[in-house]
Amino acid sequence: xxxxxxxxxxxxxxxxxxxxxxxxxxxxxxxxxxxxxxxxxxxxxxxxxxxxxxxxxxxxxxxxxxxxxxxxxxxxxxxxxxxxxxxxxxxxxxxxxxxxxxxxxxxxxxxxxxxxxxxxxxxxxxxxxxxxxxxxxxxxxxxxxxxxxxxxxxxxxxxxxxxxxxxxxxxxxxxxxxxxxxxxxxxxxxxxxxxxxxxxxxxxxxxxxxxxxxxxxxxxxxxxxxxxxxxxxxxxxxxxxxxxxxxxxxxxxxxxxxxxxxxxxxxxxxxxxxxxxxxxxxxxxxxxxxxxxxxxxxxxxxxxxxxxxxxxxxxxxxxxxxxxxxxxxxxxxxxxxxxxxxxxxxxxxxxxxxxxxxxxxxxxxxxxxxxxxxxxxxxxxxxx
Amino acid sequence: xxxxxxxxxxxxxxxxxxxxxxxxxxxxxxxxxxxxxxxxxxxxxxxxxxxxxxxxxxxxxxxxxxxxxxxxxxxxxxxxxxxxxxxxxxxxxxxxxxxxxxxxxxxxxxxxxxxxxxxxxxxxxxxxxxxxxxxxxxxxxxxxxxxxxxxxxxxxxxxxxxxxxxxxxxxxxxxxxxxxxxxxxxxxxxxxxxxxxxxxxxxxxxxxxxxxxxxxxxxxxxxxxxxxxxxxxxxxxxxxxxxxxxxxxxxxxxxxxxxxxxxxxxxxxxxxxxxxxxxxxxxxxxxxxxxxxxxxxxxxxxxxxxxxxxxxxxxxxxxxxxxxxxxxxxxxxxxxxxxxxxxxxxxxxxxxxxxxxxxxxxxxxxxxxxxxxxxxxxxxxxxx
Numbered sequence: 001x002x003x004x005x006x007x008x009x010x011x012x013x014x015x016x017x018x019x020x021x022x023x024x025x026x027x028x029x030x031x032x033x034x035x036x037x038x039x040x041x042x043x044x045x046x047x048x049x050x051x052x053x054x055x056x057x058x059x060x061x062x063x064x065x066x067x068x069x070x071x072x073x074x075x076x077x078x079x080x081x082x083x084x085x086x087x088x089x090x091x092x093x094x095x096x097x098x099x100x101x102x103x104x105x106x107x108x109x110x111x112x113x114x115x116x117x118x119x120x121x122x123x124x125x126x127x128x129x130x131x132x133x134x135x136x137x138x139x140x141x142x143x144x145x146x147x148x149x150x151x152x153x154x155x156x157x158x159x160x161x162x163x164x165x166x167x168x169x170x171x172x173x174x175x176x177x178x179x180x181x182x183x184x185x186x187x188x189x190x191x192x193x194x195x196x197x198x199x200x201x202x203x204x205x206x207x208x209x210x211x212x213x214x215x216x217x218x219x220x221x222x223x224x225x226x227x228x229x230x231x232x233x234x235x236x237x238x239x240x241x242x243x244x245x246x247x248x249x250x251x252x253x254x255x256x257x258x259x260x261x262x263x264x265x266x267x268x269x270x271x272x273x274x275x276x277x278x279x280x281x282x283x284x285x286x287x288x289x290x291x292x293x294x295x296x297x298x299x300x301x302x303x304x305x306x307x308x309x310x311x312x313x314x315x316x317x318x319x320x321x322x323x324x325x326x327x328x329x330x331x332x333x334x335x336x337x338x339x340x341x342x343x344x345x346x347x348x349x350x351x352x353x354x355x356x357x358x359x360x361x362x363x364x365x366x367x368x369x370x371x372x373x374x375x376x377x378x379x380x381x382x383x384x
Numbered sequence: 385x386x387x388x389x390x391x392x393x394x395x396x397x398x399x400x401x402x403x404x405x406x407x408x409x410x411x412x413x414x415x416x417x418x419x420x421x422x423x424x425x426x427x428x429x430x431x432x433x434x435x436x437x438x439x440x441x442x443x444x445x446x447x448x449x450x451x452x453x454x455x456x457x458x459x460x461x462x463x464x465x466x467x468x469x470x471x472x473x474x475x476x477x478x479x480x481x482x483x484x485x486x487x488x489x490x491x492x493x494x495x496x497x498x499x500x501x502x503x504x505x506x507x508x509x510x511x512x513x514x515x516x517x518x519x520x521x522x523x524x525x526x527x528x529x530x531x532x533x534x535x536x537x538x539x540x541x542x543x544x545x546x547x548x549x550x551x552x553x554x555x556x557x558x559x560x561x562x563x564x565x566x567x568x569x570x571x572x573x574x575x576x577x578x579x580x581x582x583x584x585x586x587x588x589x590x591x592x593x594x595x596x597x598x599x600x601x602x603x604x605x606x607x608x609x610x611x612x613x614x615x616x617x618x619x620x621x622x623x624x625x626x627x628x629x630x631x632x633x634x635x636x637x638x639x640x641x642x643x644x645x646x647x648x649x650x651x652x653x654x655x656x657x658x659x660x661x662x663x664x665x666x667x668x669x670x671x672x673x674x675x676x677x678x679x680x681x682x683x684x685x686x687x688x689x690x691x692x693x694x695x696x697x698x699x700x701x702x703x704x705x706x707x708x709x710x711x712x713x714x715x716x717x718x719x720x721x722x723x724x725x726x727x728x729x730x731x732x733x734x735x736x737x738x739x740x741x742x743x744x745x746x747x748x749x750x751x752x753x754x755x756x757x758x759x760x761x762x763x764x765x766x767x768x
Contacts, residue, residue, distance in 0.1 A: 208587065212727055215690055215691035217724055220724055234719060337618060339514055
């Protein structure tokens with residue numbers, strides 16, 4: 001973007017633009033594009049375009065899910081630059097063991113990319129389950145055996161940078177809802193289908209967290225009392241019908257699926273199952289139809305309680321959603337009178353890549369104090 | 385309160401207090417108490433206390449519920465000064481007929497009290513069901529046969545004053561939560577047991593309405609798919625188990641209750657039934673126990689989705705709540721793991737009088753522009 005366009009857009013004078021951009025250039029937070037790339041039409045002198053300097057800072061975003069830790073590096077423009085994947089048995093880890101693993105993996109990736117980037121802006125820890133962003137506690141995660149664990153402060157101390165703890169669904173909602181097409185929907189619900197079932201609620205465009213961060217636990221609202229057994233240990237939760245593990249549990253005795261871990265379906269297994277259901281295999285169709293019915297009853301409760309503008313359904317499980325949709329829509333109509341369905345629209349959003357990281361990086365950069373970035377020592381480590 | 389105490393409390397200088405109170409006295413919005421009532425300890429000269437002038441303005445608050453219209457007059461201090469009660473068959477009224485009845489009754493009461501008060505500050509219309517405060521529409525009410533009816537503007541035109549349309553549950557929540565004891569609970573849910581089941585959700589202390597005002601429709605969230613028939617026409621709603629009409633429907637074939645309307649239980653009938661259940665009558669106890677279980681499952685969903693600080697249970701039906709409580713608590717524990725129940729407290733708040741009016745009057749006064757009040761013509765009618 002050219003300096004002359006920044007003034008009107010931000011409501012500041014051209015003199016202010018000149019002085020602010022000079023300061024940001026000096027700090028290395030922005031850079032100028034070579035002038036020959038932007039000459040247009042050949043008239044007048046070319047405008048010099050400026051851009052965020054991708055290498056000004058980086059974010060390390062860590063996703064903890066069942067039996068897997070993924071770590072990515074995001075640059076100052078929010079793009080993913082590196083990605084790593086560590087399978088390990090998460091459920092038996094103690095908090096100390098998890099912290100040790102995370103510290104080792106984060107330090108390794110930090111050392112790797114340290115010379116590319118000027119500063120470490122922060123670390124984002126995206127965790128499946130109930131977390132408290134304010135107090136930095138993992139309250140309860142299906143991936144972990146311990147509870148109420150203070151984790152943000154330990155990592156912040158170890159790496160001398162801010163640590164943002166977030167529910168994975170809130171990260172995905174952030175990535176999705178930053179698209180201009182969703183700006184018109186301030187009351188927005190994002191439902192994530194996958195190994196578990198997550199939800200993020202935006203009220204007036206802001207994530208609604210509840211009192212201690214455990215709001216929007218849609219997966220554990222009920223379809224029917226005494227119903228199917230859920231990973232949480234209770235019965236009848238929506239997740240116990242419509243999550244990957246629930247679909248796989250019903251299917252694996254009756255259908256031929258690719259080999260894999262008996263407790264946790266692999267992506268290949270879920271893809272095979274989704275395709276059977278969408279192709280109309282009678283057994284798979286029946287399983288997905290039941291899942292859709294449970295999902296529909298769950299969504300009906302959400303519509304009655306939140307009266308949102310829009311419900312977005314996404315997550316890796318959305319690849320099988322078309323096989324759930326007819327029974328889900330039928331269930332919503334069966335559950336609610338028209339006036340309570342109201343103006344809420346329901347849209348499935350395709351899942352071409354895991355948006356947890358894009359959202360986590362954006363949230364971390366958004367929370368970053370530029371002043372701190374500009375003044376902190378190279379490569380972000382407190383002692384480097 | 386004395387002028388000298390108003391400055392520090394509001395962070396303004398004593399000169400400002402003097403000039404503002406002089407202006408308000410001139411407008412008749414406040415008045416001075418006789419000095420002899422406030423001499424304390426005999427030292428110094430007595431402070432002159434000032435108070436809101438109760439007769440400076442009045443609010444007419446109308447509650448529309450099944451087969452009943454109640455109208456009260458509230459004064460400028462928020463107190464109820466007059467109250468009237470009109471039984472009529474509401475379900476067969478057209479919008480025009482309802483407006484005609486309301487205009488006649490409101491005009492009669494306005495003419496009656498016109499000489500006591502200086503101004504009509506506004507009219508509050510509290511309606512059971514789904515309303516849109518912003519667009520002034522009654523979207524859907526169990527008391528009325530029509531839907532999506534624009535009503536606020538008609539009354540505003542007829543009486544030349546602001547008209548506030550509100551859900552009755554939100555009025556009650558406003559009255560309850562203005563008590564200082566609830567100020568510490570910014571995320572607060574109020575559940576109203578009565579002929580229907582209402583709910584009001586406060587997020588950060590503000591009523592949460594959703595996109596078109598139909599959020600918090602707890603009564604029509606589900607206990608079980610295909611369950612008991614609800615007044616809304618669907619099955620399995622919490623209201624179809626725990627509302628007055630649901631309890632009465634189960635009880636009337638098997639218990640001896642005072643005579644009354646066969647479709648709508650009277651207050652005397654509900655009181656008799658509540659007392660039977662609380663006294664341990666086996667049939668009544670079983671009915672209330674089932675109701676408590678449905679209520680508990682419903683509240684479990686609310687805890688999982690809203691993660692509130694506090695759930696207050698009130699309404700006329702709270703008089704039978706002790707007979708529902710044990711099964712309700714059991715159901716919540718059965719439905720949710722401890723981490724999702726979280727820090728939420730659950731308290732029953734006694735129902736000694738209908739708080740709809742106190743809340744409606746407070747909301748209307750709060751929305752009143754003092755400047756308009758001071759400058760408008762006497763008695764609030766546009767043409768008087």
